[in-house]
Amino acid sequence: MTSDSDKRQTQVDFSHVKRNLHSLTPIPGPRELYTKAQNAFQDGPQSPEQPPQGSKRKRTGSPGGALVETRARSEELILPKAADAGVRPHEYVRIKNESPWQSLRKVYELKLDGFITVAIRKPPSCEIVTVKNFVGSDREQKVKRLQQTQHENFVRFLEAFHSEGSVYVVLDYVPISLSHVVTSPAYPTELQLAAILGQILDGLAYLAFKKLEHGALTCSNILVTREGVIKIASQECCRDVGSLPGAELADAKALGQMAMELMQKYTQDDGATGVEDCDRWPSDSKAVQFLAMTTSTTSIRTLRKHPLIESPWRKEDLKWMVALAGVSAYRGYKYLQ
Incomplete structure (x- = not known):
């Protein structure tokens, strides 16, 4: 048996947690996210080497009292204007300002109605996906159509990348037609x-x-x-x-x-x-x-x-x-x- 003198007591001081909670940034609601998406599209794509407009380095209080430094992500949402797109806010898919080949690796090309690139996500996911490359003046229009057609009987649009004047769209891998x-x-x-x-x-x-x-x-x-x-x-x-x-x-x-x-x-x-x-x-x-x-x-x-x-x-x-x-x-x- 254990004597009373061997029992350990733990005391938790929550005063510094309560104090630092006031410095935490509130989570934006759906309307704020929707407005941010529109503003990002109007501002246009930005170089991944430069932080997006309005981004800043923040210091927020952690539960342990230590200061954690965070930075707004370099990926920006490039979205069609809501009035023209006919896309609901929950249908938007992020377009990242980076090369898709930072997170994907080309494997082979598959012929369906045309050749389409089959790629694999880098570990740990290793998910197989297909990638299409849109170039030309209608590339944003094509992305808009993918945004608009999210239904069980359409190939699922997963994400997109804006790189060197092209838009790469990532779709579900369905190899049989x-x-x-x-x-x-x-x-x-x-x-x-x-x-x-x-x-x-x-x-x-x-x-x-x-x-x-x-x-x-x-x-x-x-x-x-x-x-x-x-x-x-x-x-x-x-x-x-x-x-x-x-x-x-x-x-x-x-x-x-x-x-x-x-x-x-x-x-x-x-x-x-x-x-x-x-x-x-x-x-x-x-x-x-x-x-x-x-x-x-x-x-x-x-x-x-x-x-x-x-x-x-x-x-x-x-x-x-x-x-x-x-x-x-x-x-x-x-x-x-």
Whole structure:
């Protein structure tokens, strides 16, 4: 047993903590962050060697009484003006004023609708991502489109870097497209086709709500994860269409061409929409009737109400098709090591 004389007593003096709490900088609220983001964009990008305007070195009290020196980060938010962007504050993604290759390492280039750089984050993360490089006068416009299209059925926009007049955008790594599914030996069942088209339509309905049109949909830029989730890519190509009549016509027709390619592994040379394998796809099947509707409708909403899309499909039913496409389909790549 321990005697009373061996017991230790600890006393904590909180007086200096209470005194230093008054010197701590309050955490800014959402409105303050939003205002700061707009001001940063209006000021333009700043050199990473120079501290941003208004930054200063602060000395704040720590709980232990020691003074801790902090400095405002050199990364600044370069964001579209709220009035023009149509982007909500929570949708903003930071654009850092530094080279992406300080934190990423190029691994290889993957061919989807074009070659895209595959990179890996430096340890400890080691996350695999894809990187696109935007140059030219429309680079901010392309970033704005990525900001606007944050939805489950679009490739996720992670971060961006401003370096040497270019903007590098970092996206989720999804290496398998519908083109790989098309070139694999398996044909989709009607429910699997519905699972693909239904998810694409969910993404297009989101665009229509935003008054946007993709305008460049192909099997090469419709990606699919190993869990069967469809991810629309190249959303930087989207354009404003407002409430113009027939604004969704191009995407509806593109959807029909992709459906036809999935159903019979090729499209018609003359651009017509239809299938030639009537044994696999009878004329009275939901799939063929949906295909016919894409040639006449201009409404994504109407297509979503078609019996094929309202059938009880599940994205999980696509898992084995994606796995087969991953091992059997030819994928163009450039190894960068």
